[in-house]
Amino acid sequence: MQDLNDFRLETRDWLENYCPQSMRTPVVDEIEKYCGGRRSSYFSEDQRAWVESMISKGWIAPTWPREYGGGGLTKEQEQVLKEELSAIKARSPIFSSMGLSMIGPAILEFGSEELKRQHLPKMIRGEIRWCQGYSEPNSGSDLAGLQTRAEDFGDHFVLNGQKVWTSSADKSDWMFCLVRTDFDSGKHSGISLVLFDMESAGVTVRPIKLISGASPFCETYLDNVKVEKNQLVGEINKGWTIAKYLLTHERQNIGDIGNVTRSHTLSEEAVESIGLHEGRLSDSGLRTEIAEWQIDYECHQLTMERVNLEIESFGVGNTSAMLKYYGTELNKRRHELEMSIHGGAALGWGEDSIARPWLRSKGNSIEGGTSEIQLNIISKRILALG
Amino acid sequence: MELLLNQEESMVKDSAKEFLSTHAGPSLHRKLRDNNCSRGYSDALWSQMVDLGWPAVLVPEDYGGLGFSHVAMGQISEQAGSYLASSPLFASSVLGVSAIELSGTQQQKEELLPSIAAGELFLALAVDETPRHNPEFVDCKAKKSGSEYSLSGEKLYVVDGHISDKLIVSAKISNNQEDIGSTTLFIVPTASKGIEITRVPMVDSRNSSTIIFENVHLSERQILGGVGNGSNVLSAILDIANTHLAAELLGISIESFRRTLRYLKERKQFGVNIGSFQALQHRAATLWSEIELCKSIVLKALRSLDNPNLSTPRLASSAKAKTCKVAALATNEAVQMHGGIGMTDEFDIGFFLKRARVAQLLFGDQRYHTNRVSELSGF
Numbered sequence: 182m183q184d185l186n187d188f189r190l191e192t193r194d195w196l197e198n199y200c201p202q203s204m205r206t207p208v209v210d211e212i213e214k215y216c217g218g219r220r221s222s223y224f225s226e227d228q229r230a231w232v233e234s235m236i237s238k239g240w241i242a243p244t245w246p247r248e249y250g251g252g253g254l255t256k257e258q259e260q261v262l263k264e265e266l267s268a269i270k271a272r273s274p275i276f277s278s279m280g281l282s283m284i285g286p287a288i289l290e291f292g293s294e295e296l297k298r299q300h301l302p303k304m305i306r307g308e309i310r311w312c313q314g315y316s317e318p319n320s321g322s323d324l325a326g327l328q329t330r331a332e333d334f335g336d337h338f339v340l341n342g343q344k345v346w347t348s349s350a351d352k353s354d355w356m357f358c359l360v361r362t363d364f365d366s367g368k369h370s371g372i373s374l375v376l377f378d379m380e381s382a383g384v385t386v387r388p389i390k391l392i393s394g395a396s397p398f399c400e401t402y403l404d405n406v407k408v409e410k411n412q413l414v415g416e417i418n419k420g421w422t423i424a425k426y427l428l429t430h431e432r433q434n435i436g437d438i439g440n441v442t443r444s445h446t447l448s449e450e451a452v453e454s455i456g457l458h459e460g461r462l463s464d465s466g467l468r469t470e471i472a473e474w475q476i477d478y479e480c481h482q483l484t485m486e487r488v489n490l491e492i493e494s495f496g497v498g499n500t501s502a503m504l505k506y507y508g509t510e511l512n513k514r515r516h517e518l519e520m521s522i523h524g525g526a527a528l529g530w531g532e533d534s535i536a537r538p539w540l541r542s543k544g545n546s547i548e549g550g551t552s553e554i555q556l557n558i559i560s561k562r563i564l565a566l567g
Numbered sequence: 568m569e570l571l572l573n574q575e576e577s578m579v580k581d582s583a584k585e586f587l588s589t590h591a592g593p594s595l596h597r598k599l600r601d602n603n604c605s606r607g608y609s610d611a612l613w614s615q616m617v618d619l620g621w622p623a624v625l626v627p628e629d630y631g632g633l634g635f636s637h638v639a640m641g642q643i644s645e646q647a648g649s650y651l652a653s654s655p656l657f658a659s660s661v662l663g664v665s666a667i668e669l670s671g672t673q674q675q676k677e678e679l680l681p682s683i684a685a686g687e688l689f690l691a692l693a694v695d696e697t698p699r700h701n702p703e704f705v706d707c708k709a710k711k712s713g714s715e716y717s718l719s720g721e722k723l724y725v726v727d728g729h730i731s732d733k734l735i736v737s738a739k740i741s742n743n744q745e746d747i748g749s750t751t752l753f754i755v756p757t758a759s760k761g762i763e764i765t766r767v768p769m770v771d772s773r774n775s776s777t778i779i780f781e782n783v784h785l786s787e788r789q790i791l792g793g794v795g796n797g798s799n800v801l802s803a804i805l806d807i808a809n810t811h812l813a814a815e816l817l818g819i820s821i822e823s824f825r826r827t828l829r830y831l832k833e834r835k836q837f838g839v840n841i842g843s844f845q846a847l848q849h850r851a852a853t854l855w856s857e858i859e860l861c862k863s864i865v866l867k868a869l870r871s872l873d874n875p876n877l878s879t880p881r882l883a884s885s886a887k888a889k890t891c892k893v894a895a896l897a898t899n900e901a902v903q904m905h906g907g908i909g910m911t912d913e914f915d916i917g918f919f920l921k922r923a924r925v926a927q928l929l930f931g932d933q934r935y936h937t938n939r940v941s942e943l944s945g946f
């Protein structure tokens with residue numbers, strides 16, 4: 182306990198020296214977020230200094246082993262670090278990293294020593310940005326039905342097929358990709374997870390424009406792409422196990438979506454936009470819906486907190502499907518309410534549009550497994566219905 | 568570890584579950600109903616609860632109690648919901664004890680708390696005068712002359728009114744000409760002259776009564792919490808009441824869902840278990856998620872009762888609003904998914920629907936508490 186207190190004080194001290202003041206303010210624009218990768222650049226000198234300090238400290242990946250560039254911290258120390266970072270409102274040094282949050286942990290868990298040494302340090306240093314090749318045009322909810330082929334040519338595979346909904350594929354350097362390596366065995370048993378460079382010959386990326394006007398996702402075409410055998414993660418034909426492990430991670434990340442710290446609560450926005458009459462929001466129907474949303478939101482926040490404590494204390498937890506389902510449905514409700522609160526002012530199509538995030542939120546209950554798939558998972562794994 | 572039970576709280580939960588699952592439950596409830604039991608609960612069950620120390624859980628040690636937390640008592644409230652256990656615990660051991668402990672004088676505490684803890688004295692809270700909960704509406708008058716009062720008026724839906732020894736009654740103090748004070752609470756012995764208590768049969772077969780006061784003679788010493796202080800005290804008591812009702816509603820939801828899930832795995836139609844149909848699976852999964860959310864808010868609200876702060880009223884109302892909504896969903900889905908058999912009196916699932924409806928309405932339903940959450944949040 183004393184050690185942890187010492188660690189807290191040292192951390193506080195270090196952050197005081199190395200986290201520039203401008204990195205302790207909320208991110209105003211997407212462009213200010215550093216995501217790493219070959220095509221990335223720093224938005225400011227302060228950002229460069231902050232990212233580089235965190236890299237040299239190993240705190241980009243606090244609990245990963247030091248030999249791969251991680252911080253080698255214990256879970257408890259990581260918690261202290263998180264608390265200290267949030268106390269000074271420090272910005273995340275590397276944002277939305279599929280490497281750090283998804284494939285990195287999978288390589289640590291399932292990958293060979295060679296893969297760990299090749300990929301982990303570059304993830305931590307922000308040199309390589311990763312994307313995820315999962316969904317295909319004919320494998321959405323039925324992910325295990327994927328058809329992208331990886332044929333065995335002795336020391337390498339040759340990939341052919343098409344991936345879709347690859348987040349930021351156009352900005353990424355490497356892909357972790359689910360492919361079919363056994364074409365005769367069952368649906369789940371012929372899948373493998375491979376890694377390849379997006380600059381490889383035969384890889385073509387096309388952004389997809391969404392109803393919100395933005396293009397966060399791409400289509401990725403694979404035409405005779407050569408992948409070395411040593412880029413296989415885990416055993417051949419055992420990729421589905423890793424895929425499920427990663428999907429759990431993804432569900433947790435998307436379930437956190439409602440968990441954005443905002444300067445205004447929904448009811449404050451409503452009071453500002455609609456006004457009060459005798460202390461009550463003038464629109465009584467909307468007032469009730471907002472209050473119901475706020476109650477549900479608090480319940481969901483508390484449940485995330487409770488579930489995490491239960492996992493820490495008892496090592497059990499099968500709730501990520503529920504948190505993903507509920508969190509994304511809540512986020513959609515929130516945006517529906519924002520549209521109502523702001524009325525005509527929400528319908529504009531400018532850069533600060535309220536309608537764009539409303540439209541984007543519709544994807545929350547589709548990406549990372551639809552709400553219906555989450556309900557299937559709860560029914561089968563938790564309720565044992567079938 | 569605010570959102571986890573500690574060892575003591577877990578022990579209370581386990582022993583409540585073990586005891587009530589063997590000694591209470593739908594069959595006892597059915598027996599009490601069919602035999603038209605005059606006290607509305609089983610004396611045998613109550614004396615065992617007394618032996619277990621449950622009426623003493625919330626009573627401070629100085630007054631012969633165990634001095635446990637609301638979180639601990641809340642575990643009993645939850646299990647009482649799951650096993651449909653009617654007893655004087657809610658009216659006397661939760662509401663009565665809290666009212667006296669929060670606002671009683673030293674003398675009132677010494678006089679009342681040890682006997683409540685021993686399971687010998689029964690209290691009841693007489694608040695509502697309208698069909699929908701509205702504690703602000705107080706038409707009961709305590710007419711003042713000198714240091715004496717004369718109480719007249721009518722109270723509705725008083726839980727355990729007809730078995731209680733003493734009532735806690737909200738009234739407005741008046742002199743002959745005009746109202747001179749806001750709401751004040753009085754402790755009124757039910758044996759007083761001028762009190763007429765009528766037991767009203769309710770849909771859940773639990774105790775409820777209408778009480779008429781006609782020039783009931785009271786002294787100053789019977790005031791609870793000071794003249795004109797009734798609204799404040801009552802508001803704290805009602806937060807406690809609603810949080811424990813939320814725990815009971817959680818228990819009802821969990822048990823109705825458990826029974827429904829079991830039925831989905833047993834009942835066969837078209838040659839398969841009906842639980843294999845996705846239309847039912849998704850509704851079950853949604854309900855399960857909602858119940859998980861209820862667990863968190865109920866525990867948070869109970870913790871807040873043990874350490875009251877500015878958020879306590881909002882958390883109490885949030886917990887009641889959420890569990891009202893989910894218990895209504897859970898019990899309605901339970902009847903629907905059981906199909907025809909769920910509609911029969913012979914089958915137990917209907918008891919949960921009936922009890923849930925009463926617990927929902929008591930001291931404010933989902934709409935009431937959602938409205939209160941908006942008020943407390945400044946809109």
